[in-house]
Amino acid sequence: MGRTLGQQIALAFDRLLEAFLSVVPAALVLLVSLLVGVLAGLLLRTLLRFAIGLRRRYRGEEGSSSRQLLRAAGLKADPERVVGTVSFWTAVVVALAVGVNALEPGALRNVLSEAVGFLPRLLGATLLAVVGLGAGALVRRSVLLGAVNAGLPWARAGARAAYVLVAASFVAAALDHLGVGRSILVAAFSIAGGALALTFALAFGLGGRDLARAWLEKKLRAEEEDSGIRHV
């Protein structure tokens, strides 16, 4: 009995070792791919940073349009940092994908292929979300400035609402890109959009008809709202 149990345990360990050894080449391939990816990413990042630095030296410290674009979106990061990070991770993902392709066909390769195949979509969705947050920040600042300069009391709330609206649209697009809760998203946006339109229609169209007329009249006769100052 004791001998049989011992044999069984030894057999199990043998199988485990066998399974482990069968994975080692694949793991080595992936490790080498990762290493190559990291090295390629580092090289790419250094080269791009050098090229951007060189361009900046010739075209002026602060005048690059990419920097202005990032600042307009409320991001303080340097363009070379952003480009460097994106290029580094792109190189790593490409190297991993190549590594997975080089594996022997089998369950492990299928699982890893799916995981690596999902990465570009994940990158795309992340990019969409980041662009959305940047665009939201741009819109928020624009609405805030416009509303404050027009003397509208709801400037801050309006700016925040505009930000949420834009950012939510992009995040929804990102989720859709990932294939997450597609039908729920469509329904949620339809309901929210419809509710918003109905709210404005009731509040402004029925409830505040006179107010709307007065406001429009004031806007059309801008000089009445003027501070009286002649600026130039």
Place this chain on the structure above:
Amino acid sequence: MTARLPSLSREVSDAIARIGKVDVLVGIPSFNNERTVGHVVRAVVAGLARHFPDARAVLVNSDGGSTDRTREIVERTEVGNLAEILVDAVPSSATAKIITPYVGIPGKGSAFRTIFRIAAELEAKACCVLDSDLRSITPEWIELLLEPIVRHGYEFVAPLYARHRYDGTITNTIVYPLTRALYGRRVRQPIGGDFGFSGELAARFVAFEDWEGPVAQYGIDIFMTTTALAERRKVAQAFLGAKIHDPKDPGSDLGPMMVQVVSTLFSLMERHEKAWRGVSGSEAVPVFGFPYTVGLEPVPVKLDRLLAQYRQAAHDLPPIWEAFLSPLSLAAIREAAHAPAVDLGDEAWVRIVAEAAVGFRRRALPPATLIRSLVPLYLGKVATFVAETEAGSAEEAEARLEELALAYELGKGGLEALWGAAH
């Protein structure tokens, strides 16, 4: 970079060939000014007849595509009976006219650019430009703007108007004191709109490379004055009396106008850095004409509205201002907002403008955003000025503006230090 000259139509080229060379050129930019342009043309023709009867003269109307009778009126208007307006001399020839639409983005600057080009082609010795919505222009304006150039060797003549204390507040709180502190010369109305200049300077203006920016719009006036000052041209002022013009141009809303004027001012600081760094104090600029007191149309100010806008901005805009203003300036803005009547002192205001100029230089925010965010601060400074001078005389108000200008001169060192650190 080489400047691309504005194109001229076949008719204009023919007219230039026919006219040849001229001694004086008067330019009038226009856009739907049928109500006033006839008066301006009459004053110009009478002024040329009275003061420059022997000169070869041309009037250039650079039009922005008027849909009313502006161009027709310019073409048909004659001065009438010269004796009635006490002109003894008979002009050697009738004033030639060139009427043309301008090319480029719509704006006063683009209209001027075509005038500069024609002046350069005609090799005009002296030129002046006049707004087409003027109601107070007289023939003497032509003499006052051109005479210093024709007979006294000046190269640029800025207007000097008698204005109500609350008329021209961007000029009073930003453009005049900053230009004075930067370039060291006291040109009181650097964006007055009516200028005299030599033909050589006109050719210099047209050689500017960036006619796609704010210089093509309301930035043109400060561009002309700054160019003359930075290049150390011989500059004078001409006292023209009151400037009365048509009610506000609907296109001249505060936001866009301030963006165009101030962004031109700030970007010219970058361009002429060598000309202004190291300049301290300021010197007077000679005035032609006979200054006299004028009964001025009062400017009713709605102080409550200015205060409300400033206070709201002080509450809502700090996240935007943080990109280019120091904690010290932000604290001063906050403090001024909490005062019973907004009190934005000179020192704080000068520091804010200096930090905005440096922020503009290092692109802390997109240029238009940065300047739009200054609008409520400017309104706060105007509100402070109104509260301080409401009860006093016009002379006291002018003395208060002189204090502000001196504060700019005192703050110049701080601006230079900030500017240097931003490199």
